[in-house]
Amino acid sequence: MSTKTDTTYDVVVFGATSFVGQILTNYLFATYGIGKEVRWAIGGRSESKLSTLKQSLGKGAGDLPMVVADASDESALKTMCDQTRVVISTVGPYALYGEPLVKTCAETGTDYCDLTGEVQWIRKMVETYEDKAKASGARIVHCCGFDSIPSDMGVWFLQEQAEATFGAPCQDVRMRVKVAKGEFSGGTVASMMNVAKEAAADPKLRKELANPFSICPPDHRSKTRQPSLKGAEYDRDFDVWLAPFVMGAINTRIVHRSNALQNARYGKEFTYDEAMMTGRGVKGRLAAYAITGALGGFFTASAFKPSRWVVEKFVPKPGEGPSPEAQKNGFYDLRFVGKTADGKTIKTKVTGDRDPGYGSTGKMLGEAGMSLAFDVEGDKQGGFWTPSSLLDGKLFDRLTTKAGLTFELLETS
Numbered sequence: 001m002s003t004k005t006d007t008t009y010d011v012v013v014f015g016a017t018s019f020v021g022q023i024l025t026n027y028l029f030a031t032y033g034i035g036k037e038v039r040w041a042i043g044g045r046s047e048s049k050l051s052t053l054k055q056s057l058g059k060g061a062g063d064l065p066m067v068v069a070d071a072s073d074e075s076a077l078k079t080m081c082d083q084t085r086v087v088i089s090t091v092g093p094y095a096l097y098g099e100p101l102v103k104t105c106a107e108t109g110t111d112y113c114d115l116t117g118e119v120q121w122i123r124k125m126v127e128t129y130e131d132k133a134k135a136s137g138a139r140i141v142h143c144c145g146f147d148s149i150p151s152d153m154g155v156w157f158l159q160e161q162a163e164a165t166f167g168a169p170c171q172d173v174r175m176r177v178k179v180a181k182g183e184f185s186g187g188t189v190a191s192m193m194n195v196a197k198e199a200a201a202d203p204k205l206r207k208e209l210a211n212p213f214s215i216c217p218p219d220h221r222s223k224t225r226q227p228s229l230k231g232a233e234y235d236r237d238f239d240v241w242l243a244p245f246v247m248g249a250i251n252t253r254i255v256h257r258s259n260a261l262q263n264a265r266y267g268k269e270f271t272y273d274e275a276m277m278t279g280r281g282v283k284g285r286l287a288a289y290a291i292t293g294a295l296g297g298f299f300t301a302s303a304f305k306p307s308r309w310v311v312e313k314f315v316p317k318p319g320e321g322p323s324p325e326a327q328k329n330g331f332y333d334l335r336f337v338g339k340t341a342d343g344k345t346i347k348t349k350v351t352g353d354r355d356p357g358y359g360s361t362g363k364m365l366g367e368a369g370m371s372l373a374f375d376v377e378g379d380k381q382g383g384f385w386t387p388s389s390l391l392d393g394k395l396f397d398r399l400t401t402k403a404g405l406t407f408e409l410l411e412t413s
């Protein structure tokens with residue numbers, strides 16, 4: 001539990017009116033109700049938008065409290081943080097709007113989780129505010145959506161199984177996306193374009209983004225070469241063609257930070273990478289090349305002003321995203337293979353029951369916030385954590401019993 005006492009709320013959802021914030025708010029209302037065991041409120045910059053959201057929830061939502069604050073107004077953010085033990089934030093792109101809230105949480109001892117996937121921003125937050133968070137007791141947990149909970153908790157689960165079966169963790173783990181049925185929202189596209197734009201203008205940042213240990217503590221920068229898929233490749237473990245997976249750039253960093261924060265539980269020589277399965281035979285091979293080309297095109301076009309406007313014309317705008325139908329019909333299936341130092345192999349699987357980026361992300365973020373509010377022991381000190389290193393088995397239970405995720409051991413050999 002948070003070290004803070006005497007707050008009005010357990011949890012405030014800041015950015016409740018964002019595309020994903022609305023999904024999250026609906027989820028919390030349906031799951032936890034109002035005026036029951038969880039004291040929660042919605043927050044955002046616009047009182048009228050918050051009221052409209054509240055009305056849209058229907059019967060019983062009249063008593064849902066609202067907190068109005070602009071992301072750039074530190075005094076309003078402090079008033080919000082003083083009222084709650086945990087803030088869940090969906091106000092992004094975080095590199096543009098997120099820093100004042102992280103600063104305020106770190107200063108006021110308020111636990112915090114979000115959906116950022118912006119590595120360069122996470123690194124800046126850790127460097128700037130970790131001392132403050134340690135002093136105040138604030139536990140800060142970035143990346144609590146599709147990036148990076150299924151990867152981070154997926155590796156945690158695989159290593160739990162490996163330790164139970166082989167008595168040792170796997171030194172090498174690979175994650176392969178078998179199915180990811182869903183669409184991007186405007187907010188996510190805006191965040192990805194912002195990273196591409198910043199990286200094009202800054203060679204130091206490009207180098208930083210290429211470093212798999214960029215958000216690990218300085219004493220955990222392993223020399224072990226990390227695999228990194230740059231183009232189409234054949235995978236012998238699963239007998240399929242692979243293409244690069246766009247979220248791998250953040251997920252791999254979070255998994256390495258989790259290893260570091262658990263005293264190298266997965267080993268000092270641990271390697272990890274992610275890729276997308278595109279199928280077998282000629283069709284799989286062509287799809288792998290097509291995806292590689294399309295990804296390269298998106299990032300190149302987003303990086304430079306003359307072509308950026310073309311991309312902006314065709315991608316969803318902030319506030320737009322998949323329809324309720326598409327969220328409901330969405331689904332994902334991730335496969336993991338791990339190998340121990342002495343050659344034993346384990347395969348596991350993680351699935352989610354809605355589209356990865358929104359339907360499932362809203363539920364995962366909500367449960368990460370609830371876990372922060374109710375599960376974390378007082379001996380977990382303040383600082384910048386990852387989902388698995390701070391919330392481990394408690395989050396696992398919430399994800400599997402409430403948020404529609406499954407974790408399965410497939411085979412060992």
Ligand SMILES: NC(=O)c1ccc[n+]([C@@H]2O[C@H](COP(=O)([O-])OP(=O)(O)OC[C@H]3O[C@@H](n4cnc5c(N)ncnc54)[C@H](OP(=O)(O)O)[C@@H]3O)[C@@H](O)[C@H]2O)c1
Pocket residue numbers: 015016017018019020021044045046049069070071072090091092093094097115116117143144145146147148185186187188189191192317318319320321356357358361
């Ligand atoms: N990790 C993942 O798996 C994952 C998945 C989905 C989304 N995301 C990330 O989550 C973030 C939200 O995505 P989205 O699609 O829901 O975005 P969105 O619909 O564009 O929402 C952005 C939100 O930020 C709020 N906002 C902007 N400026 C603000 C300010 N100055 N003060 C207070 N609030 C402000 C907006 O408020 P108004 O409502 O008042 O306009 C809106 O609620 C993005 O950064 C996206 O990349 C990550």
